[in-house]
Amino acid sequence: MSNPLPVVIIEDEPAIAENLIHVLEMDGYPVQWFSTGSEGLDYLTQHHAALLVLDVGLPDGSGFELCKTIRGFSDLPIIFLTARSDEIDRVVGLEIGADDYVTKPFSPRELLARIKLRIKAKTKVESAAQPTIATNLELVANNFDYQVGEQALGLTAAEFKILQKLIASSPNVLSREQLMIAADMPPESLYERNIDSHIKAIRNKLKPVGLAQHLSTKRGFGYFYSPKGE
Known part of the structure; x- marks a missing residue:
């Protein structure tokens, strides 16, 4: 496995x-x-x-x-x-x-x-039930989720806020602390590494629509979203 x-x-x-x-x-x-x-x-x-x-x-x-x-x-x-x-x-x-x-x-x-x-x-x-990868790779926000064509990603509230912040700030790199704030996660009560788990979940949900490579890691700094991918 x-x-x-x-x-x-x-x-x-x-x-x-x-x-x-x-x-x-x-x-x-x-x-x-x-x-x-x-x-x-x-x-x-x-x-x-x-x-x-x-x-x-x-x-x-x-x-x-x-x-x-x-x-x-x-x-x-x-x-x-x-x-x-x-x-x-x-x-x-x-x-x-x-x-x-x-x-x-x-x-x-x-x-x-x-x-x-x-x-x-x-x-x-x-x-x-694996969905067919969409040919139109444009992410569109709809009803607190993102979708490509008719295919919704199925993001949680925190995942939606994180991806929304990354897209709005693209191609700038955002720190874990910035993403925690964007997701309304209190820094004093949660570990920054929780963001890593959210990023992993978002990438998994971007895979079926062929966009996982657009969400990238800047080692030692944080994460960024690139419309063109890596």
């Missing part, structure tokens, strides 16, 4: 999480682990992921409610982990948007197989 997206684990029991992390990393998957729902949600609102392994019983809330929230902005595969095996819990989990349901105790190898199956299925669907 080349540069795979991470598997995110939201699980408050370290022993369970560590066993799963071990088999995932041995199989080549990067992993992000969080012991609370709020930490996991913060990460997922800022980053892309391959799949989420979500514990139903979390110290700061219900995994079911967290799943509903995540489904409001993401369609990544979700596998529930729970100590409860009641049929009603499985049904509820699947009805609110989960893709699979595993009860504790479980075999990490079996869960790994389920994870790989769900990621493969998601990749197959995305490949089949």
